[in-house]
Amino acid sequence: MERLGEGILRRTVIWLAASATLWFLASTAFTLFSAGPGAPAFTLLALLSFLPAFIFLPAGKGSILLDELRTVDADTGIEAFLETGEGAGAAAGLLARRALRLDADIDPGKGRLRRAFCGLLPLIGAAFLALALFESVSIALDRGPALGYRPPSAAPGSGLRTEELETIREGDNYDLTLRSQDEAEPAEAPAVTEAPGKGSPRSREEAVERAIRAEEAEGSGAEPGELGSPSAGSKLESPDADDRIPGAGPGTMMSREGPTSPRGGDSSAAGGSSPAEKGERAGGASQGRAGTTAAGKDESRKDAGLNRAGGYEGSAGPLSQSPLLDYRSRLFSALAQGGAGGDFAIGRKTDAAELREFERRFFDSFRLDSGLAPREDAYSMMLKRRWMAGGGER
Amino acid sequence: MKAHAPTQAMRIALLSASALAAGLLLYLGAAVLEHGLGLEGASAVCAEEALKTCIIVIGSILGSRIGPRRGAGLMAGKGARCGLLWGLAAIAAFAAIENLAYFLAFPGGGIFLRLLWAEPVHIVTGLAEASAVGMATQLRGAAVRRGPSARRGARGRPAALGFTAALLLAAAFSWHLAFNLAAGGDAGIAAKPGPMALAVAANAVALIAFGRLFARRILIGGFLYGQR
Numbered sequence: 001m002e003r004l005g006e007g008i009l010r011r012t013v014i015w016l017a018a019s020a021t022l023w024f025l026a027s028t029a030f031t032l033f034s035a036g037p038g039a040p041a042f043t044l045l046a047l048l049s050f051l052p053a054f055i056f057l058p059a060g061k062g063s064i065l066l067d068e069l070r071t072v073d074a075d076t077g078i079e080a081f082l083e084t085g086e087g088a089g090a091a092a093g094l095l096a097r098r099a100l101r102l103d104a105d106i107d108p109g110k111g112r113l114r115r116a117f118c119g120l121l122p123l124i125g126a127a128f129l130a131l132a133l134f135e136s137v138s139i140a141l142d143r144g145p146a147l148g149y150r151p152p153s154a155a156p157g158s159g160l161r162t163e164e165l166e167t168i169r170e171g172d173n174y175d176l177t178l179r180s181q182d183e184a185e186p187a188e189a190p191a192v193t194e195a196p197g198k199g200s201p202r203s204r205e206e207a208v209e210r211a212i213r214a215e216e217a218e219g220s221g222a223e224p225g226e227l228g229s230p231s232a233g234s235k236l237e238s239p240d241a242d243d244r245i246p247g248a249g250p251g252t253m254m255s256r257e258g259p260t261s262p263r264g265g266d267s268s269a270a271g272g273s274s275p276a277e278k279g280e281r282a283g284g285a286s287q288g289r290a291g292t293t294a295a296g297k298d299e300s301r302k303d304a305g306l307n308r309a310g311g312y313e314g315s316a317g318p319l320s321q322s323p324l325l326d327y328r329s330r331l332f333s334a335l336a337q338g339g340a341g342g343d344f345a346i347g348r349k350t351d352a353a354e355l356r357e358f359e360r361r362f363f364d365s366f367r368l369d370s371g372l373a374p375r376e377d378a379y380s381m382m383l384k385r386r387w388m389a390g391g392g393e394r
Numbered sequence: 395m396k397a398h399a400p401t402q403a404m405r406i407a408l409l410s411a412s413a414l415a416a417g418l419l420l421y422l423g424a425a426v427l428e429h430g431l432g433l434e435g436a437s438a439v440c441a442e443e444a445l446k447t448c449i450i451v452i453g454s455i456l457g458s459r460i461g462p463r464r465g466a467g468l469m470a471g472k473g474a475r476c477g478l479l480w481g482l483a484a485i486a487a488f489a490a491i492e493n494l495a496y497f498l499a500f501p502g503g504g505i506f507l508r509l510l511w512a513e514p515v516h517i518v519t520g521l522a523e524a525s526a527v528g529m530a531t532q533l534r535g536a537a538v539r540r541g542p543s544a545r546r547g548a549r550g551r552p553a554a555l556g557f558t559a560a561l562l563l564a565a566a567f568s569w570h571l572a573f574n575l576a577a578g579g580d581a582g583i584a585a586k587p588g589p590m591a592l593a594v595a596a597n598a599v600a601l602i603a604f605g606r607l608f609a610r611r612i613l614i615g616g617f618l619y620g621q622r
Contacts, residue, residue: 004609038501045497048509049490052517053417056486057409058479 010120011055017123019047023148024130028137030149037151044148078102413480417487420449421495424488439571446485446516447523447563453481454531475613478524478531485523489516507590514597515573519566521604526559526566528612569600 026043029035078099135145143150424442427433433441454477493513497505532555573593 004613038497041501041503041505042494042497045505045509046490046494048506049493049513050487052513053413053483053486053490056479056483057406057413058476058483 008055010117012051013117013120014123015051015054017120017127019051020127021123021130023047024127024134027146027149028130028134030151031134031137031141031143035149035151040149040151409480409483413483414487416449416453416481416484417489417491420445420484420488421491435574436571439574440567443519443523443563443567443570446488446520447527449484449488450478450481450520450524450527453477453479453484454527456480475528478528478612481527482517482520482524485516485520486513489513492516510594511573511577511590514594514601515570518597518600518604519570521601521608522562522566522569525604525608525612526562528608529555529559529562532612 023043027040030039030043078095138144138146423445427441427445428438431437431441456477489512493505493509496508576589576593
């Protein structure tokens with residue numbers, strides 16, 4: 001058993017030296033190529049995870065015990081006795097006495113540390129060389145001395161919101177979804193004020209003026225159906241009317257539609273960024289991975305962040321499911337989806353098509369469409385004009 | 395012309411690559427099985443542990459072919475022990491791959507806590523299974539060497555060994571299931587520091603106990619510390 005412990009100690013030393021070498025070399029590469037925050041964590045996790053495998057690997061020179069026995073039993077007489085077992089016959093007593101004598105001569109504790117580190121100096125030296133290389137590169141790139149690669153996103157002022165990080169730690173996915181929506185509004189404000197023709201009072205005035213001019217043009221012989229047609233009426237009275245005012249421009253539309261806006265584009269194409277989908281994912285604790293598509297990669301990454309804290313043991317949040325049992329299928333589904341595209345399942349109970357239908361019905365309830373007559377009567381037009389002139393909102 | 399024996403470096407590379415590949419195959423096999431059959435809870439644990447036991451059995455069978463001392467007289471059983479260790483390495487590789495896959499699925503720092511929670515479970519159950527398979531190998535080896543008469547004479551010992559092996563397999567299954575249930579429960583006790591510390595301590599104790607059993611009974615047993 002002492003020799004076994006000695007072997008494990010030696011393996012651990014080898015693993016430490018090799019891991020340190022790999023870690024510093026990988027950190028050097030990450031520093032040079034500015035790797036993302038996941039790369040060092042993945043490397044460290046891999047090095048730590050493979051320690052037991054390294055310890056168990058039967059890759060030693062041979063049996064320590066056998067080597068020791070053959071050292072003291074050069075003619076392998078005791079080996080032969082042990083192998084034959086009960087058939088040793090007359091030599092049994094002689095060999096047993098010899099074995100006892102040799103056993104007394106063996107001192108398992110003698111030179112244990114020396115044996116554990118014997119021949120490992122090159123490996124340990126390589127680890128120090130790798131450390132020196134990493135420090136040199138880190139200092140040369142003005143990152144200062146460190147024991148590992150520090151991704152830029154982890155540094156203060158990296159752009160990650162403190163609230164987001166806190167929420168990730170807490171695992172409160174719903175809360176983060178709501179906060180993200182709230183935070184999207186102030187971020188949009190400058191863009192709206194800079195873009196004439198949007199939701200500001202000034203833009204409203206301009207829109208009213210344009211509408212009145214259009215009505216006047218209609219009154220002066222222009223095509224009356226242009227304003228009174230059902231489609232035009234829908235545009236005017238729908239929530240999207242502002243976006244479709246001529247002159248607003250696609251850029252301003254984009255600035256108005258924030259990434260977390262409920263109307264921020266086709267949710268099915270955007271990788272499922274709608275609140276409904278986020279809620280579904282948060283409920284599923286890990287289902288956010290399934291919504292990854294090429295078009296919504298950025299949002300999916302963000303969503304992956306939402307699910308970081310929950311979903312498995314060791315995380316800060318409660319576990320709603322047992323990810324130990326089904327995470328692999330989720331991972332493979334996500335990988336298959338990323339490679340092949342096509343339909344995918346958001347969760348076990350709700351598939352993507354069903355979710356899209358729910359989403360469509362949900363947002364349709366906010367629409368204010370109303371069918372208008374092809375030609376408006378004079379009274380309605382007068383009411384509308386006065387309403388516009390009074391600064392009323394459409 | 396005598397074939398050249400593989401060098402030590404080649405042998406290490408071969409053993410490492412094969413153990414890694416076996417771990418990957420084990421991971422994919424468990425994934426396909428669980429996903430394909432929709433296994434959950436106890437059935438999933440049972441399938442996973444059965445696959446792990448199969449890997450160890452395969453390792454012990456192949457041991458005499460890939461072992462470093464094959465056909466070396468006294469070490470006729472060393473090949474099987476080497477195969478058991480190789481199977482354990484494959485299981486440890488499986489646990490590592492599972493952890494890395496978990497990290498890819500759920501990126502975040504909490505994965506390091508999972509490393510403390512889940513990986514020791516796989517090592518503990520692997521040690522128990524390797525001990526069980528090792529005992530079965532010893533039974534078979536004794537029967538082959540001594541013949542039917544010796545097997546009849548040692549009737550009590552094989553029964554005890556078989557019972558112990560079955561007990562070890564049951565313990566492995568129960569240990570895995572208990573930790574899975576604890577991790578997957580609605581209470582989420584694995585996320586709390588107290589249960590996590592308790593789990594780490596329990597795994598450490600089990601690791602020492604099963605490691606000692608495996609070392610004494612399988613690795614060393616029958617050679618210097620054996621029955622005689």
